[in-house]
Amino acid sequence: MTAPSRRKLISACKTLAAADPALERAYQEIGVPEWRVGQPTYAALCRLIAYQQLSTKAAGTIWGRTEAMFGEVTPEAVLAADPEAIRGCGMSRPKVRHMTSIAEAVVTGTLNLQRVCASDLDSARKELVAVKGIGPWTAELFLLYSIGALDAFPVGDVGLMEAHKQLSGHETRMEIKEFTSHAEVWRPYRGVAAHLLWGWINAERAKAGGASPQA
Template sequence: MTAPSRRVLGTACETLAAADPALARAYDELGIPEWRVGEPCYAALCRLISYQQLSTTAAGRIWERTQAMFGEVTPEAVLAADPEDIRACGMSRPKVRHMISIAEAMTTGRLDLERVCTSDLDFARKELVSVKGIGPWTAELFLLYSVGAMDAFPVGDVGLMEAHKLLLKVETRMEIKEFTRHAECWRPYRGVAAHLLWGWINDRRAKAAQPSPQA
């Protein structure tokens, strides 16, 4: 997958900045965000599943062990493996079941990622979430990273809501429903807004973690 061009992202950021003061501040401080890019493949879905409800560090270690076990994480390899061996990498039982469910859907043709990549966004969403193990959050992130859908949007992502709160300099972040309604004003660039918010808060955390200069 190729990320949207900087020209396209710049146009989107200008539009978002005009629609939302929080995004205007993020764009002013961060500039055009780096677009996260992934391959539209089975392994990308499994990686997203492995990262659910875990810290980035812990999930990264689990995914590294999973990759080391398989060499290449493919539907055929997962279906041929002993589920307990996959669990030994650190995957929970539900996550292993989800990996198997998605592998079965792909080998039978119920899930066709090439079709997902070339379909309109609504159809792509429906095909992804029709498979057990792919929830809305996973589907939206796959559409963002692996398909490059500029209006894909992971509803309920705590990092996005926290970044928006901090940018507005308010005490309490929006509830999920309120935040989802608010994000409607970002269409058709909700995915770009997500990258702006993630990029801004990650940059903020990185600067906070830097040691203070010696006096």
């Protein structure tokens, strides 16, 4: 997919800056954030699963091995593979099960990614999370990166909560429920807010020589 147009992103950033001082500061410091673009494929879902709960560096190594093993990560290839061989790339057993479950859904047509891309955001979410192995966080990131949904929002993302805490000058992060409630003011641009927050904290960590908090 292609990223939302720069005109749309500028308009969204200005709206967000007016709604939240933390986002205003982020926008002032980094400008329009770079939109993370992915493809609406089975492999993209598997990559998100690989990156769950791991550092960017570790996840990147594991995903690189997985791609090298398959050449192209497709549902058919995963279903035909020995699960232990996939584990040998560094994937945990639960992640291998998730990859297999999603592959089965794609092959049987239970999950149709073309239909997901053409659906409204709520319908797309429902179809994704109905598949075992695709949780809300994975679904929202897929909708952000692979579809360019401006209001997709990965609830509970630690990088987002940490960035907002720092930008707001607070000593502690909001709890997930509080942060999710706070993010309601960002609608219909919660996905743009996420990119602003990730962009800002990544820039700060780069200054300090640290790792990116988000794949």
